[in-house]
Structure formats: C-alpha cells, structure tokens
Amino acid sequence: MIRLRDVHLRLGERDVLRGVDADLGEQRIGVVGANGSGKSSLARLLNGLLVPTRGSVTVDGLDTARDGAKVRRRVGFVFSDPDAQIVMPTVAEDVAFSLRRQKLAREQVQARVAQVLGRFGLAAHADHPAHLLSGGQKQLLALAAILVTEPGVLVLDEPTTLLDLRNTRRIADLVSALPLQVVHVTHHLDLLAGYDRVLVVDDGRIAADDSPAAALEFYRRSQS
Amino acid sequence: MLTSVYRPGTSPLHRARAGTKLLALAVGASALAWQRSVPAVAVGALVVAAAVAVAGMPARWVWEQLRPLRWVLLLVAGFQVLTQDWRLALVVCATLALAVLAAALVTATTRMQELLDVLQRLLQPLRRVGVDPDRVALLLALTLRAVPVLQGLIAEVGDARRARGCERSLRALLVPLLIRTLRHADNLGEALAARGVDD
Ligand SMILES: Nc1ncnc2c1ncn2[C@@H]1O[C@H](COP(=O)(O)OP(=O)(O)OP(=O)(O)O)[C@@H](O)[C@H]1O
Numbered sequence: 001m002i003r004l005r006d007v008h009l010r011l012g013e014r015d016v017l018r019g020v021d022a023d024l025g026e027q028r029i030g031v032v033g034a035n036g037s038g039k040s041s042l043a044r045l046l047n048g049l050l051v052p053t054r055g056s057v058t059v060d061g062l063d064t065a066r067d068g069a070k071v072r073r074r075v076g077f078v079f080s081d082p083d084a085q086i087v088m089p090t091v092a093e094d095v096a097f098s099l100r101r102q103k104l105a106r107e108q109v110q111a112r113v114a115q116v117l118g119r120f121g122l123a124a125h126a127d128h129p130a131h132l133l134s135g136g137q138k139q140l141l142a143l144a145a146i147l148v149t150e151p152g153v154l155v156l157d158e159p160t161t162l163l164d165l166r167n168t169r170r171i172a173d174l175v176s177a178l179p180l181q182v183v184h185v186t187h188h189l190d191l192l193a194g195y196d197r198v199l200v201v202d203d204g205r206i207a208a209d210d211s212p213a214a215a216l217e218f219y220r221r222s223q224s
Numbered sequence: 225m226l227t228s229v230y231r232p233g234t235s236p237l238h239r240a241r242a243g244t245k246l247l248a249l250a251v252g253a254s255a256l257a258w259q260r261s262v263p264a265v266a267v268g269a270l271v272v273a274a275a276v277a278v279a280g281m282p283a284r285w286v287w288e289q290l291r292p293l294r295w296v297l298l299l300v301a302g303f304q305v306l307t308q309d310w311r312l313a314l315v316v317c318a319t320l321a322l323a324v325l326a327a328a329l330v331t332a333t334t335r336m337q338e339l340l341d342v343l344q345r346l347l348q349p350l351r352r353v354g355v356d357p358d359r360v361a362l363l364l365a366l367t368l369r370a371v372p373v374l375q376g377l378i379a380e381v382g383d384a385r386r387a388r389g390c391e392r393s394l395r396a397l398l399v400p401l402l403i404r405t406l407r408h409a410d411n412l413g414e415a416l417a418a419r420g421v422d423d
C-alpha cells in the first residue's frame with residue numbers, strides 16, 4: 001500500500017505538487033495529465049527519488065524520506081529513455097548489475113539472469129552489446145533488469161513513449177501479466193483500459209480519481 | 225580497443241580465469257617491451273597467433289583490431305627509422321601491435337563483469353585511503369557504456385545539423401551535443417539512483 005498524505009513538492013521556484021492525498025492499493029493504477037502537470041514528479045515520489053517538501057509518502061509503512069533505500073528495494077522504476085537506464089556494456093551484465101547487492105553465488109546470478117532474459121525474449125542476446133539492441137528491445141531489457149530483483153511495486157514513467165506500436169503493445173502485455181502492483185504514467189490512454197483506477201493530474205493536483213472510463217472521459221473533456 | 229567487445233564462446237581461453245589472462249597479458253607485454261629484440265617479437269607473435277587460433281577468432285577480427293592502429297604504427301615507425309634504425313622500428317611496431325592484439329583477445333574472451341571483479345579485487349587495498357573499489361569498477365563500466373551512447377548522440381546531432389543546412393557550423397554541433405549529453409547524464413544518474421546505486 002502506498003499512502004500520500006498532503007504532499008507538497010517545491011522544485012526550484014516552482015510548486016510542482018500542491019496538496020496530493022491518495023491511498024494507492026489497487027494492482028493497476030494509471031496516471032495521466034498534460035505536459036508539465038506533475039506526473040513524473042508524483043512518480044518519483046513513490047520510490048524516494050524525490051521527497052516531499054511537506055506531507056509524507058509511505059510504502060508499506062516505510063517513509064520514503066527516512067527509508068529511501070528500503071523503499072527503492074521494494075519499488076522498481078522504469079523511465080522513458082532506455083539508453084539512460086542501461087548501465088553495463090552487455091545485456092546479461094546489465095541484468096546481473098541489479099543483483100550485485102544480494103550477495104548471491106555466481107551460478108545463482110546467472111540462473112536468475114537467464115530466466116528473466118528468457119521471459120523477455122532476450123535470451124539469444126544475452127552476451128550482445130546492449131547498444132546494438134533496438135529501442136523496443138532496450139526497453140524490454142530495462143524492464144527485465146528491474147524485475148529480476150522481484151520488486152513488489154513497479155512504477156513506469158512513460159515507458160512506451162519512444163516505442164513503435166508493436167513494442168508498445170508488447171510492453172503493455174508483459175506488464176499486464178505481472179503479479180505485482182503497477183503505477184503507470186502514460187500519454188497512451190488506451191493502454192489503461194483494463195486498469196483498476198486512473199488518476200488525472202492537473203497543475204500539481206489530482207483533478208480526477210476514478211475508473212479508467214470515467215477518468216479518461218474527464219481528462220479528454222478538460223483538454224479540449 | 226575500447227569498443228572491442230566480448231565474443232561468447234567455449235574455448236579454453238574463454239574458460240580461463242580473468243585474473244590469469246590479465247596477468248599473462250601484463251607479463252607478456254612487459255617482457256616484449258623490456259626485451260625489444262627480433263627473437264622476442266617472434267616468440268610473442270607465435271604465442272599471440274596460437275591464442276587467437278585457440279580462441280577461435282577469425283582473421284577478420286584480427287584485422288578489425290589492428291586497423292585503427294595503422295596510422296599510429298606508421299607514425300611510430302617513421303619516428304623510429306629517423307632516430308634509430310629500421311630494425312628497431314620493426315620491433316617497436318610489432319610489440320605495439322602484439323600488445324594491442326593480446327589485450328583485445330582478453331576483452332573478447334572475458335565478460336566485462338569478470339574484468340570488473342578482478343579490478344575490484346586489485347583495488348581492495350586502496351580502501352584504506354578512501355577509494356571505493358565498487359565505485360571505480362562502476363565508473364569504468366559506465367565509461368565503456370558511454371562510448372556507443374555518445375557516438376549515437378553525435379550521429380543524431382550531425383544529422384539534425386545537416387537537415388537544417390548548417391553542416392559547417394561548429395556551434396550547431398556543439399551546443400545541442402552538450403545539451404543532450406548533459407540530459408543523458410542527468411537521466412542516467414536518476415536511473416542509477418532508482419537501481420539503488422547510492423543505497
Ligand atoms: N528540477 C526541477 N526544477 C524546477 N522545476 C522543475 C524541476 N523538475 C520539474 N520541474 C517542473 O515541474 C513541473 C512538473 O514536471 P513533471 O516532469 O512532473 O511533469 P510531467 O507531468 O511529467 O510532464 P510530461 O508529460 O511532460 O512528462 C514542470 O513544470 C517542470 O518544469
């Protein structure tokens with residue numbers, strides 16, 4: 001369970017979030033809103049990449065401001081730009097990089113890396129240089145590298161923005177099959193159709209919080 | 225050499241320990257540099273050729289490693305011929321080529337992670353003077369990873385510059401390149417934080 005209590009966030013001279021309250025317990029939560037409305041900032045609050053200026057964010061009772069490291073172990077994060085998320089030179093090494101803190105034996109690491117790469121259709125590329133993958137494959141790799149640590153929550157900040165339709169679909173299908181809580185920020189509204197709940201962010205506040213159909217209807221009307 | 229990468233395989237060279245290979249590389253290269261004689265170079269060439277064959281690297285791979293070196297070799301050779309004699313020029317160039325080839329062979333048969341592990345172990349004693357071996361190894365990996373990313377950015381910015389018809393403007397290259405590089409660094413920093421690097 002993620003709880004946001006009276007969350008205010010000031011970045012530089014700007015009040016980016018102005019009083020956000022929400023209990024996020026559903027398995028599939030979408031976040032939509034105009035450019036600059038504060039979606040990415042909201043997402044970054046959920047794993048302690050940003051901490052609120054006022055108010056609090058807790059994940060399973062852990063305060064992101066006090067227990068950032070513990071929260072990040074629970075909450076995986078995938079960004080839009082796959083190139084910036086891949087740290088190691090080859091595919092398998094990048095996934096293994098996520099496991100470096102877990103003090104596993106080499107064989108265990110290799111087994112888990114192989115298993116995840118298989119699930120994401122990247123097994124044949126394990127030893128390839130990551131920069132030779134296509135954009136869609138890179139994003140699959142970024143997702144694989146996060147999921148190998150088995151987080152309880154996955155936050156996605158426009159993971160499909162740089163992808164074509166086929167790869168967008170592929171990521172969406174993979175995500176929808178995951179047995180964990182997902183908070184998905186996106187401008188691809190149709191990806192949120194089967195979700196449990198959709199938040200509409202507008203100018204630093206939650207303007208609507210509803211079923212996908214109702215929330216998206218509200219969002220479309222407010223944008224026209 | 226920075227861009228030469230691991231080529232998966234099961235040869236004895238692939239299976240040998242990273243530390244052993246690095247040690248052999250260091251000893252061999254130093255011996256050649258120390259000896260600087262035709263017989264030493266001949267022995268070195270035999271050893272490297274045998275290693276290339278054992279690792280199953282095709283002739284084209286050898287050429288790919290040496291091609292970027294050809295101007296440097298020419299320059300070194302010219303310098304040596306002018307100041308010393310042609311025999312020494314030959315030995316020095318051969319030593320250089322062999323060392324580069326041997327180093328490329330190590331990177332081609334060893335996973336980056338294993339090399340970083342060795343580096344990390346070598347750096348352990350520096351912990352006492354405040355050097356964090358994990359950090360150094362990570363930095364090296366990030367640097368290696370940055371090469372293709374930067375190449376991509378340069379290509380992109382170059383294309384944009386050509387599309388706008390200002391291909392001769394240095395500013396139209398450097399300003400967007402700088403901005404994108406900084407943005408990439410920023411994104412990368414955030415992704416690293418999200419993956420728990422600072423925790
Ligand atoms: N570090 C910062 N310093 C100052 N202002 C910032 C900073 N980061 C973001 N902002 C501002 O905060 C506002 C919200 O940014 P945010 O990235 O959360 O928006 P967003 O909803 O994700 O937009 P987009 O759809 O374009 O991704 C923007 O106006 C942005 O300019």
Ligand SMILES: [Mg+2]
Pocket residue numbers: 039040041157
């Ligand atoms: Mg955003």
